[in-house]
Amino acid sequence: MSDAISVSAPISGTDKTLSFEAGKLAQLADGAVVGRIGDTVLLATATASRSVREGADFFPLTVDIEERTYAAGKIRARSSAGRASRPTRPS
Numbered sequence: 001m002s003d004a005i006s007v008s009a010p011i012s013g014t015d016k017t018l019s020f021e022a023g024k025l026a027q028l029a030d031g032a033v034v035g036r037i038g039d040t041v042l043l044a045t046a047t048a049s050r051s052v053r054e055g056a057d058f059f060p061l062t063v064d065i066e067e068r069t070y071a072a073g074k075i076r077a078r079s080s081a082g083r084a085s086r087p088t089r090p091s
Contacts, residue, residue, distance in 0.1 A: 011037070 008019030016038045026032035029045040036042075 004021060004023035006019065006021045008017050010017050017036075019036045021034045021036075022032065025034055025043060026045045030048050031046040033044050034041065035044065
């Protein structure tokens with residue numbers, strides 16, 4: 001396992017610092033970087049196959065974005081199908 005790499009620099013005109021860290025999180029991914037600016041944190045990961053698929057004449061790319069808003073106090077209600085039903089008293 002390689003050592004973690006950290007790079008940071010102040011942003012001119014503001015009191016915020018931009019920093020990047022690699023090698024600390026998501027160590028099973030082929031590449032992972034954590035970016036921070038102020039209170040905002042971003043985790044970017046990349047994985048790749050070790051072999052080439054036969055007949056693939058293009059470079060397939062998939063981007064998955066998952067926004068976590070519950071840290072800001074915004075919790076979306078799940079559908080009623082996703083909730084476990086509570087037992088009721090017999091009538």
